[in-house]
Amino acid sequence: MKKIFKIAGSIILILIISIAAFLYFTSKPLPVGQEGTKAEALTDKIQTAINQKAWDTTTVVSFTFRGNHHYLWDKKRNLVQVKWDDKKVLYNNKTLEGVAYENDKKLNNSQKTDAIKKANDYFNNDSFWLIAPFKLRDAGTTRSIVMQDNQEALIVTYASGGSTPGDSYVWLVDENYMPKAWRMWVSIIPIGGLETSWEDWKTFPNNLKIATSHKGLLDLKLENVKTAQSIEEINNGQDPFTDL
Template sequence: MKKFLKITAVIILILVVSLVGFLYFSSKPLPEGEKGIEAEALTDKIQDAINQKAWDSTAAVAFTFRGNHHYLWDKKHNLVQVEWDDTKVIYNNQTLEGLAYKNDKKLTDTDKTDAIKKANDYFNNDSFWLIAPFKLRDAGTARSIVMQDNQEALMITYASGGSTPGDSYVWLVDENYVPKAWRMWVSIIPVGGLETSWEDWKTFQNNLKIATNHKGLIDLKLENVKAGQSIEEINDGINPFTEL
């Protein structure tokens, strides 16, 4: 038994070292971009392709991330419902005030505060995989043109806001300027230029387009995606935020 455990430990160590080595040699330097008219023109084309105006006017969104984080988002009023496992949180994502339940029992004090913080962390991470293409001109962003695979690409660098200052994303687009992938240079990932796809684009009202699948080192899927002009419209007539 001890011999088997030693062999297993050696195999795991080899796999870990191999993965670290692969990631290290796969890392790419951050490309140098050129700001200006061309970068803004490419941004315009991407926003037109996915219909930025329709997104801006969308009032409510629902989606499930990786099968176990379920969201209702009253985008117009900054209200979010997050459900996972036996927990449900309803809160304002600007003030972080709200309600939290575990096994349908209302939480109070520190437990409620912790649950709201956890829900907001989930929401900030998971929603970015849905809304990132609509944040190209957020406050604190810089846009520049870079060359990737002999094609112009758009690099977005976050100087402030929800992402870590200095984080950069290079958007690769198809012939219609719909994003097909991005390459990431972000502080939480030690590998520069890691690529993840943006695919399975679904079309919603007013020709709004949302990607529902991402393939890369880890595959991420968004399911049950809905968009509308009210929570009731996308949630069978029910508005959970009346509790707040």
């Protein structure tokens, strides 16, 4: 028995050392960029390519993230509906006030608070994979330009906002300034510089461009993406937020 424990301990130690070595040799430091007019000019070109103005005037978005998180988002009213498993949460993503259901039964007190918090954490993460290119100039961001793979790239750092402030992303763009990938330096991933693609760009009303697929360490898909100017347009003529 002692021999078995000794072998198991050795295997665990080898795994720990291997993981530590992988992280050490794979992780890269965040490159140092230069803020100023060049960075802002590159930001302008990216925003033109994806049609930032169309996004800013879009009122409602719906989408499914990785097949099991379903969202209906009224940007104008700051209202979000999140469905997953047997849960449904409708809330204001500025005040975090709302209602929550489990198996269509209304939750109260701490259960409701916990459900709204989880829904908001899901929303902050999942929606970022949909709309990050439209958040290059959010309040609390800084932008700088850096050379990556012999071309100019844009570093965007978030000093505040979302569930994980302080994260940085290096955007790589194609010849038309459409984002094709980013490299991440984020608190929830121990490997600095991990790259994930932005692809399968779809065109929505007013020539709005949204990427619906990401490939990297994990492959992520955004399905059932719709945009509109009212909830009723993409929700069978119903407004689910009347109870709020």
